[in-house]
Amino acid sequence: MDVNLIFKYFTKLTEVQRSHFEDLNALYQDWNKKINVVSRKDIDELYLRHVLHSLGIAKIQQFNEGSQILDVGTGGGFPGIPLAILYPEVQFTLVDAIGKKIKVVQEVIDGLGLKNVSAHHSRVEDLNGQFDFIVSRAVAAMPTFVHWTKGKIKKDSTHERKNGILYLKGGDLAEELKDYKTAQIFNLKEHFSEVFFETKKVVYLPQKYKVPG
Numbered sequence: 001m002d003v004n005l006i007f008k009y010f011t012k013l014t015e016v017q018r019s020h021f022e023d024l025n026a027l028y029q030d031w032n033k034k035i036n037v038v039s040r041k042d043i044d045e046l047y048l049r050h051v052l053h054s055l056g057i058a059k060i061q062q063f064n065e066g067s068q069i070l071d072v073g074t075g076g077g078f079p080g081i082p083l084a085i086l087y088p089e090v091q092f093t094l095v096d097a098i099g100k101k102i103k104v105v106q107e108v109i110d111g112l113g114l115k116n117v118s119a120h121h122s123r124v125e126d127l128n129g130q131f132d133f134i135v136s137r138a139v140a141a142m143p144t145f146v147h148w149t150k151g152k153i154k155k156d157s158t159h160e161r162k163n164g165i166l167y168l169k170g171g172d173l174a175e176e177l178k179d180y181k182t183a184q185i186f187n188l189k190e191h192f193s194e195v196f197f198e199t200k201k202v203v204y205l206p207q208k209y210k211v212p213g
């Protein structure tokens with residue numbers, strides 16, 4: 001599967017965005033040989049399993065110009081890098097606890113010349129700053145994740161949807177989300193027809209805050 005998979009679902013890309021998506025394959029193939037951040041099986045399906053899956057978040061929530069997004073446990077840069085290509089006017093902060101993963105992410109950022117992404121080698125608990133949305137995939141179960149990211153979501157929203165967490169998850173989430181009454185689950189199979197997306201979801205968890213007064 002090649003980059004046309006991305007162009008099929010995102011039809012209004014600029015030439016720059018199209019060439020960034022095209023260039024991802026060579027950059028990841030090259031860097032993955034030196035530092036393994038994507039499994040051998042997955043690297044051949046980079047556009048499906050990593051790039052398009054990451055962009056699933058954009059089918060649920062579009063980010064406003066000037067907003068700030070944190071990708072927690074970004075690994076090789078997912079979902080942060082594909083989203084940063086799609087939203088060049090949005091600031092992305094990518095964080096991972098493992099230095100060699102951040103090294104690859106930084107190489108990809110430099111290779112593409114992305115100006116709206118910063119990559120940090122840190123545990124998220126030790127990272128400062130506040131963000132409109134926190135995105136993630138495959139890092140921790142929701143209770144742990146909520147604990148780690150506490151205080152990192154801005155109170156005031158510039159989007160129609162309240163600020164919060166947008167988490168790519170799969171399978172049956174009933175048990176994991178039972179304590180989160182406000183969580184909403186969106187099925188990616190409603191947006192993408194490939195079998196891979198049959199069980200894939202975006203979980204949106206609005207941030208909790210006390211109403212003043």
Ligand SMILES: C[S@@+](CC[C@H](N)C(=O)[O-])C[C@H]1O[C@@H](n2cnc3c(N)ncnc32)[C@H](O)[C@@H]1O
Pocket residue numbers: 072073074075076077078079095096097098101122123124125136137138139148
């Ligand atoms: C399974 S990988 C997923 C990587 C990427 N999100 C993806 O879906 O391809 C989980 C990543 O989370 C990172 N991680 C786990 N706990 C973390 C924490 N507390 N702060 C920052 N990164 C963390 C790990 O180092 C690892 O790279």
